[in-house]
Amino acid sequence: MRIFDYVRPATISDAVVAAAEPGAAYLAAGTNLLDLMKGGVSRPDRLVDITRLPGLDGIEALPDGGLRIGALVRNADLAHDPGFARTYPAVAEALLSGASAQLRNAATVGGNLLQRTRCAYFYDTASACNRREPGAGCDARGGENRLHAVLGWSDGCIATHPSDFCVPLVALDAVAEVEGRGGRREIAVEDLHRLPGATPERETALEPGDLIVAVRLPAASAGFSSHARYLKVRERISYAFAVVSAAAALRIEDGTIREARLALGGVAAKPWRTRSAEAVLAGASPDPEAFRQAAQAALADARPSGDNAYKIELARRALVRILTLAAAGTPERLPALPASPFSSAPGALRDA
Numbered sequence: 001m002r003i004f005d006y007v008r009p010a011t012i013s014d015a016v017v018a019a020a021e022p023g024a025a026y027l028a029a030g031t032n033l034l035d036l037m038k039g040g041v042s043r044p045d046r047l048v049d050i051t052r053l054p055g056l057d058g059i060e061a062l063p064d065g066g067l068r069i070g071a072l073v074r075n076a077d078l079a080h081d082p083g084f085a086r087t088y089p090a091v092a093e094a095l096l097s098g099a100s101a102q103l104r105n106a107a108t109v110g111g112n113l114l115q116r117t118r119c120a121y122f123y124d125t126a127s128a129c130n131r132r133e134p135g136a137g138c139d140a141r142g143g144e145n146r147l148h149a150v151l152g153w154s155d156g157c158i159a160t161h162p163s164d165f166c167v168p169l170v171a172l173d174a175v176a177e178v179e180g181r182g183g184r185r186e187i188a189v190e191d192l193h194r195l196p197g198a199t200p201e202r203e204t205a206l207e208p209g210d211l212i213v214a215v216r217l218p219a220a221s222a223g224f225s226s227h228a229r230y231l232k233v234r235e236r237i238s239y240a241f242a243v244v245s246a247a248a249a250l251r252i253e254d255g256t257i258r259e260a261r262l263a264l265g266g267v268a269a270k271p272w273r274t275r276s277a278e279a280v281l282a283g284a285s286p287d288p289e290a291f292r293q294a295a296q297a298a299l300a301d302a303r304p305s306g307d308n309a310y311k312i313e314l315a316r317r318a319l320v321r322i323l324t325l326a327a328a329g330t331p332e333r334l335p336a337l338p339a340s341p342f343s344s345a346p347g348a349l350r351d352a
Contacts, residue, residue, distance in 0.1 A: 002037075005046040012053055012179050012213060019048045020181055020209030026050055028072060029106040031099075032115045040125050041132060042116075056110075056213055059084065065219030068177075071110030071212045075165070076101070078109060088217060089330045090168040090228040090247050097232045097339035098164040100239050110212040112165045113176065113192065114204065117269070118241050119159035120144065130156045134201045145306030147243060150299075150315070152268040157200030158305035161193055161270050164339070168230055168247035170271040171263035172221035177214040180207055189215070193270035203269075224249035224261060228330055231322040232265075232339040233314060242266040244311060245339070246318045248326040250286065257281045257290070262298065262323075267315055274298035277319065286327035288320070295319040 009015040019026055023045030027033060036042035050056070056072040059081060067087070069078060078084055079095035098104065098112075121127040121140045128137035140148055140158050148158040166189060174189040193204055206212075227250040234240040245265035251258045260281035264272040277298035284290040295316040302312045321341065335343035 002043055004044055006049065007046065008049040008052060010053075012056075012211065015048055015050050015053060016179055016181060016209045016211055018046070019211065021046060022208070024048055024208075026211060028108045028111045029074075030111075031103050031107045032111065036116065036123075039123060041123055050211065062216070062219075065222065067217045067222075069109055069215045069217070071108060071214055073109045074105060075099075075107045075109065075112060076104040079104070085334065087222045087225050088168070088172070088228070089225060089334070090230045090249060091165065091172070091217075093230040093334055093338045094164040094168050094232075094245075094247065096334065097230065109165070109215055112163055113169075113189070113212060113215070114206075115163055116203070117159040118162045119148070122159060130196075130200045131159065131203065132201075134199070138200075141306065143306075146308045146310075147266075148305050148308055149268050150302040150304060150308060150311045151264075151272055152195040152270070153305045154196045154198065154200070156198060157196035157269065159196070159200075159269055160266050161268065162241045162266075163271065164230070164232060164242065164245060164265065166193075166271040167245055167263045167265040168228075168249070169215065169217075170273050171247045171249055171261040172224070173218055173261075174221070175216045175218070176212050177216060178206065178210050179213050180210040184213075186216075190271070190273050196269050200269075221249075224251055224259075226330055227252055227326045229322055229325040230339045231318055231325065231341065233318055233341060237337060237340055237342065244315045244318050246315070246322040248319075248322040250281075250323075250326050252286060252327065255285060257284050257286055257327075260294075262294070262319065264298065264315055264319070267302070267311065274319075276300065281323075286323075288324070291320045291323040291327075292316075294323065 025044035027047045056070040060068040085092035127139040232245040249261040260278045262274040277294035280294040337343035
C-alpha cells in the first residue's frame with residue numbers, strides 16, 4: 001500500500017501553498033484521480049482536498065452578461081440548470097453525453113477540464129508511456145491505435161483528450177480563472193491543454209499549485225443559443241468516450257451565417273478549435289455544400305498516427321452533421337439521447 005499525506009485546507013490560498021509541494025495533487029470528486037491511483041498510474045505523495053473550500057460551487061450571472069461557473073459545481077447540476085441549458089445548449093448537451101448519471105452527479109466542472117487521457121497504454125503501467133514516465137517511449141505508436149489522434153500529435157505521444165465539456169467551451173471562447181502562487185490569472189480554455197511535442201508529460205499550461213477556481217463564458221457566447229449543438233460519435237450509445245465529437249454554434253441572420261464557432265473532440269491531445277472552417281462559413285449560406293467545404297478545411301492538416309485514417313473522414317462527416325443540426329435550430333428540449341447521432345430532437349425549434 002502506498003502511503004500519502006492528506007490535507008484539507010480552509011482557504012484557496014492555503015490550498016495553493018499545500019499543492020505547490022512536489023508530488024501533490026488536488027482532490028475534488030476524484031472520479032478520475034482515484035481510478036489512476038488504484039491502478040498505480042498516478043502516485044501522489046499528498047492529496048489536497050478542496051471539496052470544502054468556500055465560494056467554488058456557485059453559478060453566477062455577471063454584470064456584462066457573461067456567466068461564471070465555480071470549479072466545484074457538479075456536472076449534473078450545471079447541465080440541468082434551466083437558465084444555463086437554454087443559454088448554452090451545446091455545453092449542456094455535451095455534459096449530459098458524458099459518463100453515467102451517477103458520475104455526473106459527483107464529477108466537478110474543474111475536474112472535467114483536467115481529466116487525463118484514456119489511452120490504454122497510459123493506463124497500463126507495464127507499457128511504455130511518455131506521459132506517465134518521460135523518456136520511456138510510446139507503445140501506442142506501434143500498438144492498438146485506431147482511437148488515437150489525427151491532429152497535433154508527435155512521435156512522443158498520440159493520445160487524445162477525453163472531455164466532452166471542453167469542446168463547446170473552446171468553441172465559445174470560455175476562460176478558466178486560475179489561482180496560483182503569483183495570484184489570480186486567466187487562461188483561455190483553448191490554451192489550457194498543451195499539444196505533446198517533445199514534452200508530452202506537460203499536459204496543461206498550469207504550474208505547480210495552480211488551482212482552477214472557475215470557468216467563465218463571455219457574454220457574446222450567449223448570442224449563439226438559437227443555433228448551437230453538440231455531437232458525439234462513440235462505439236456504444238452511452239457511458240463511452242468519443243471516437244470523434246463536434247460542437248457547432250452559428251449566428252444566422254437573413255439566411256446567411258454571420259459567425260460560426262466550431263471545435264472537435266477526440267482528434268487531438270486538446271479540444272481542437274477549427275478556425276479555418278469558421279472562416280469558410282462566415283458569409284455563406286447554411287447549406288450542405290458550405291458545410292462540406294468547412295469540413296474539408298477543418299481537417300486539411302490531419303494525418304493518421306497509426307491505424308486510424310478513418311477518423312479523418314469520420315470527423316469531416318461529424319462536422320457536416322453537427323452544422324446541419326445547428327443550422328436547423330436548437331430544440332426547445334434536449335434530446336432523450338443527448339449528442340447521439342441516433343437521437344431525435346423533440347419540441348419546436350427556437351427560431352421556428
